Amino acid sequence: MNTSTFNLDHCIEKLQKCEILPESTIKEITDKMKELLISESNVQEIRSPVTVVGDVHGQFYDVLEIFKIGGQCPDTNYLFLGDYVDRGYHSVETISLLTCLKLRYPSRITLLRGNHESRQITQVYGFYGECMRKYGNPTVWKYFTEMFDYLSVAAIIDEAIYCVHGGLSPSALSIDQIKVLDRFQEVPNEGALSDILWSDPDPDREGFVESQRGAGYSYGKDVTLRFLQNNKMQHIIRAHQLCMDGYQTLFDNKLSTVWSAPNYCNRCGNMASIVEVNEKLERYFNTYAAAPQSLSNKPTLDTNKELPDYFL
Amino acid sequence: MSENNNKIPSFGLKSNVNSTYNHLETVAKLSIDEKLVNEPPKFVDIKTITPLNVENNGIAQKRIISKRDLRSFHTSSTYSELLNFIIQLSLDIQGKSLKSNFTITKNINSIIVLLNQLDQYITDIPPKQIRTRFGNESFVEWFNKVEKETPKLLFNLINDNPLNTPITNEVPIIYNEISTYLQNSWGDKQRIDYGSGHELNFICFLLCLVKIKFIKREEYELLVLIIFNKYLNMMRRLQESYWLEPAGSHGVWGLDDYHFLPFLFGSSQLIEHKYIRPKSIRNDEIVNSSFSDEYMYLGCIRFIGKVKSGGSLLEHSPMLVDISGVKNWSKVNEGMIKMFKSEVLGKLPIMQHMFFASIIQYIDNPDIIETDEEINQRKPIVTHSFSSCGCINRVPSMFAVANTDKILASTSTTTNNNNNNITSGDHCNDNEQQCSETHNHDHNHNHNHNHNHPPPPPQQQRSYFPLD
Numbered sequence: 001m002n003t004s005t006f007n008l009d010h011c012i013e014k015l016q017k018c019e020i021l022p023e024s025t026i027k028e029i030t031d032k033m034k035e036l037l038i039s040e041s042n043v044q045e046i047r048s049p050v051t052v053v054g055d056v057h058g059q060f061y062d063v064l065e066i067f068k069i070g071g072q073c074p075d076t077n078y079l080f081l082g083d084y085v086d087r088g089y090h091s092v093e094t095i096s097l098l099t100c101l102k103l104r105y106p107s108r109i110t111l112l113r114g115n116h117e118s119r120q121i122t123q124v125y126g127f128y129g130e131c132m133r134k135y136g137n138p139t140v141w142k143y144f145t146e147m148f149d150y151l152s153v154a155a156i157i158d159e160a161i162y163c164v165h166g167g168l169s170p171s172a173l174s175i176d177q178i179k180v181l182d183r184f185q186e187v188p189n190e191g192a193l194s195d196i197l198w199s200d201p202d203p204d205r206e207g208f209v210e211s212q213r214g215a216g217y218s219y220g221k222d223v224t225l226r227f228l229q230n231n232k233m234q235h236i237i238r239a240h241q242l243c244m245d246g247y248q249t250l251f252d253n254k255l256s257t258v259w260s261a262p263n264y265c266n267r268c269g270n271m272a273s274i275v276e277v278n279e280k281l282e283r284y285f286n287t288y289a290a291a292p293q294s295l296s297n298k299p300t301l302d303t304n305k306e307l308p309d310y311f312l
Numbered sequence: 313m314s315e316n317n318n319k320i321p322s323f324g325l326k327s328n329v330n331s332t333y334n335h336l337e338t339v340a341k342l343s344i345d346e347k348l349v350n351e352p353p354k355f356v357d358i359k360t361i362t363p364l365n366v367e368n369n370g371i372a373q374k375r376i377i378s379k380r381d382l383r384s385f386h387t388s389s390t391y392s393e394l395l396n397f398i399i400q401l402s403l404d405i406q407g408k409s410l411k412s413n414f415t416i417t418k419n420i421n422s423i424i425v426l427l428n429q430l431d432q433y434i435t436d437i438p439p440k441q442i443r444t445r446f447g448n449e450s451f452v453e454w455f456n457k458v459e460k461e462t463p464k465l466l467f468n469l470i471n472d473n474p475l476n477t478p479i480t481n482e483v484p485i486i487y488n489e490i491s492t493y494l495q496n497s498w499g500d501k502q503r504i505d506y507g508s509g510h511e512l513n514f515i516c517f518l519l520c521l522v523k524i525k526f527i528k529r530e531e532y533e534l535l536v537l538i539i540f541n542k543y544l545n546m547m548r549r550l551q552e553s554y555w556l557e558p559a560g561s562h563g564v565w566g567l568d569d570y571h572f573l574p575f576l577f578g579s580s581q582l583i584e585h586k587y588i589r590p591k592s593i594r595n596d597e598i599v600n601s602s603f604s605d606e607y608m609y610l611g612c613i614r615f616i617g618k619v620k621s622g623g624s625l626l627e628h629s630p631m632l633v634d635i636s637g638v639k640n641w642s643k644v645n646e647g648m649i650k651m652f653k654s655e656v657l658g659k660l661p662i663m664q665h666m667f668f669a670s671i672i673q674y675i676d677n678p679d680i681i682e683t684d685e686e687i688n689q690r691k692p693i694v695t696h697s698f699s700s701c702g703c704i705n706r707v708p709s710m711f712a713v714a715n716t717d718k719i720l721a722s723t724s725t726t727t728n729n730n731n732n733n734i735t736s737g738d739h740c741n742d743n744e745q746q747c748s749e750t751h752n753h754d755h756n757h758n759h760n761h762n763h764n765h766p767p768p769p770p771q772q773q774r775s776y777f778p779l780d
Contacts, residue, residue: 057563087563089630124661126565242446265563266620266628268446290622308631310654311638311647 008104015097018060018090020134026096030143033099036106037150043179044110044155050077051286052163052275054239054258055114058088058126062262062272063097065291070274073101074108079155081239081258082114082165082197085144086125087265092134095144113151114165114239115197115215118187133308149184153196157277160234167238167255168219168227169195170208175231189215200241201250201257221251228254235283237275246273246287256283263290335583335642336403342649343399344392350400353393356671358470358524363485364670370485372492372667375674380682382660388675390668395657397519398573399649401540402580404532409581409606410541419526420534422469427542429465429475431549433457439553447504451554455501462491470526489669490524493517496667497543499556506551507559508572509662514543515573520671536577541608544574548615560661564630568612572656576648578609582641590644591636594625 011021011029021029051070056063070076084098085091102109115121122128122145131141154175155163162175172178172192181193188194198216202209206220224236236255241248243259250257262272273287340346363370376382385391416424437457439448463483468475470487497514499506518535521527527535550556551570558569567575582588585607592598593613604610613625613632620628638644656662668674 087561087565089564089627124560124562124659126562129562129565244446263622265558265561265569266622267558267569269621307634307637308647308651310650311635311643 008100011100012097012104015093015100016064018093020092021096023135023140026140026143029096029099029103030147032103033147034150036103037147037152038184040152041179042153042181042183043175044112044152045159046077046079046110046155046157046163048077048158048281049276049278050079050157052157052237052258052277053078053080054260054273055081055083055242056088056094057083057116057261057264058085058091058094058130059261059264059290060088060090060093060097061291062260062288063094065288066260066274069286069288070276074105076108078109079157079163080109080111081163081237082112082151083116083239084111084114085122085127086116088126088261089130091127091130092140099147110155111151112155112163112165113148113153113183113187113197115187117145117148117151119145120186129308149186151183153181153183153193154178156233157237158281159232160281161237161277162228162231162233162235163237165197165238166216166240167196167199167201167236168208168217168223169199170217170223171195173223173227173230175233198240201238201255203250224251224255234281237277237283242268242270243273244268244270246271247275247285256285258285262288335406335645338642338646339399339403339649342646342653343396348392349396351396352529353397353519353523354389355525356523358486361486361670363489365489366485370488370669372489372669372672374665375668376660376664376666378682379660379686380680381676382658382663384677384680385663385674386658387677387680390673390675391657394516394519394672395653397522398515398576398652401532401536402577402645402649405536405577406580406583407585408533408537410537410608411606412537414534414538416534416538417531420531420538422472422475423521423539424542425475426465426469427539427546429461430458431546434546434549434553439555446555447557448554449504451499451504451550451556452501454550454554455495455498458498459495462495463487466490466494470521470524486670489671490517490520492667492669493520493672496665498547498550500559503557503559504554505557505559506547506570507561507662508570508656509559509665511547511571511573512656512662512666514540516667516672523671540573540577544571544608544611547571564628566655567629567631567651568616571612572652574608574612576645576652578607578612579641579645579648581607582609583645585641590638590641593632593636 007025008029011025014021053066053070056066067073067076070078080098084095088094098109098111102111116125116127122141127144128138128141131138131144134140153164156175157163169192172181172195178192178196183193185193187197195216198213199211200213200216200218201224202218202220205218206222208217208219208223211217228234228236234254237258238255239258239260241257241259242261242264243257246259246262248257249255256275258273258275259270260272260274262270264270271287271289273285276284276286278284340349343349365371365373376385433454437450437454439450464479465475467473467479467483467487468477470490493513493516497510497517499510518527518539547570556570561569563569588598588603588607588610593610596617599610599613599617604614616629616632617625622628626633635644635647638647
């Protein structure tokens with residue numbers, strides 16, 4: 001136990017400098033993480049106060065900024081809604097840090113699954129390529145994608161606020177149904193597990209309509225209010241959609257979207273936010289802009305090892 | 313083949329007897345069958361061909377639905393034909409500037425006139441002032457206009473009529489088929505996004521024109537240096553005007569959020585250039601020089617620098633910086649072809665959007681059997697765009713400057729931001745404090761955006777975001 005704690009602190013210290021862990025260490029932390037996650041419920045119960053974080057997509061220095069603004073873990077209790085990887089340069093460092101923090105402070109940080117925590121998506125949108133570039137083989141990608149299958153898919157704050165990556169599913173209109181889903185699998189392309197990671201609210205339409213994304217549904221105000229009423233919830237916090245202001249509220253302030261990757265893809269110029277939920281269940285959107293990137297830790301130049309395979 | 317072999321030119325490449333490296337030979341190996349890389353596509357007669365999808369008014373259809381279908385496609389003559397076409401286009405522009413002296417043929421000029429018409433529609437349909445999505449919904453209006461006009465425009469193009477000749481009878485169905493590719497070259501009107509799959513549709517449109525013999529082999533270089541380049545500039549205008557979301561962006565792990573082929577074609581243009589090396593893209597002087605008007609690759613680097621913020625090329629486009637370490641442009645071009653085969657033609661999220669009908673046919677291979685794993689993953693996830701939400705009254709820095717210039721009727725040139733600047737810590741702190749002050753006022757309340765609220769004046773827009 002002492003050795004394990006010491007190693008985790010060392011890993012966290014290293015990761016906070018944006019240094020990747022060795023492959024063998026990744027195997028160790030992902031194995032330990034699976035042991036920890038397997039006993040967590042599909043729907044995690046969380047006590048306030050808690051700070052809720054949306055998509056971060058490998059923007060590591062912006063994650064450090066979150067801890068500066070919202071407070072360090074474990075001083076602040078955190079709930080991350082998924083999409084840790086793909087697109088950003090530092091998905092490996094980001095998911096490694098969050099994994100180590102979860103192992104070190106399991107009751108002070110909760111990690112949910114997003115639609116990008118899957119083999120199919122990460123092979124296309126960057127994480128697989130990043131692992132190949134940083135480790136030279138896909139082993140680390142395999143370790144993490146196996147771990148992704150164990151992540152919880154929803155959380156409830158003080159029995160009142162329902163939290164999930166995407167939103168609702170016509171196949172699981174009660175939280176009890178979500179609690180009994182088999183979550184230990186690759187994100188399927190349809191069904192309740194897929195829907196709650198892929199769906200989006202639509203203020204212009206009622207009911208459930210198949211999503212333009214090709215997975216999940218759009219859901220309207222009517223089904224959202226019915227979901228809240230039937231499940232005795234007050235509010236939904238979800239992520240999954242870029243918000244130029246960092247957040248957006250819909251449906252008479254019954255649903256919030258939080259987005260935590262500022263200046264997304266260095267293109268969007270958007271703000272980002274985290275949601276601070278206090279003991280009275282008041283929600284404060286703490287917004288921030290992109291962190292200045294450290295002048296150190298620049299990618300290595302002019303080495304054949306760094307060239308993408310196509311160009312060797 | 314009725315075509316006289318003597319009329320088919322060898323590749324545009326002029327062989328250099330002194331060179332120890334034969335680029336043609338290397339690139340030919342990347343084709344399905346290197347002996348066939350010089351072959352023309354299979355021609356069709358537009359007057360006698362039997363259109364498919366008559367029940368759908370001849371509109372080309374998506375036929376690749378599963379991974380098994382994609383594997384089948386990779387064994388087909390259509391795949392070989394498409395890949396060879398792209399390789400031939402690349403070889404025919406090797407070492408050629410966009411500003412070379414061209415003789416523009418009549419048919420090439422007709423395509424220019426058609427694209428100019430579509431470009432005019434952008435001017436006619438300005439972006440909406442109030443937007444409820446990341447993408448501007450005027451794009452839907454523009455797209456619908458293009459969709460409606462394209463069959464007529466193509467009929468007149470191919471039949472050598474002036475572009476706006478009224479058509480008394482219904483356009484033959486086959487023109488709806490060719491229209492499908494051009495209509496879908498500009499993005500997706502439902503998602504208001506654009507990606508390399510749409511770019512591929514434009515190549516398929518050009519391939520149709522070749523297959524019906526509207527374009528000849530000696531015009532291939534013009535297809536890239538004039539027509540594709542014009543398309544690229546139009547896409548940039550669409551992206552800037554209507555805020556198209558990147559579809560399927562790989563973020564820093566891709567070449568670009570929107571395009572692939574300008575890098576493939578652009579690297580071919582630069583082969584054996586006297587001064588410009590792959591590493592030249594790291595030199596702002598070169599990137600901001602007129603060389604970027606001559607070579608697509610440099611034009612892309614310049615445009616990326618224009619629209620990306622929050623760091624240097626190294627930080628937002630490390631793939632491009634890494635590729636700049638490749639020893640010469642031939643190797644870059646070779647790598648781009650390999651990468652295109654794998655990352656565009658080899659990816660189901662992109663290829664499921666390819667259209668097929670009678671000119672570009674889907675030829676199924678019954679010997680390709682669906683695996684158990686493929687059966688379990690039968691419904692693919694379509695291209696994943698940002699799909700943002702929210703009321704947007706603010707415009708990020710680059711476009712804010714552009715809008716400010718328009719609003720103030722300024723005639724001055726926008727100052728080039730140095731894209732190597734990193735936002736200063738002080739600036740970030742100021743911004744953070746400002747945000748903190750703003751939100752302390754509403755500490756116990758959530759912001760409820762009033763969608764009817766008019767946008768703030770430009771000066772306030774700019775102040776929301778740190779500028780370089």
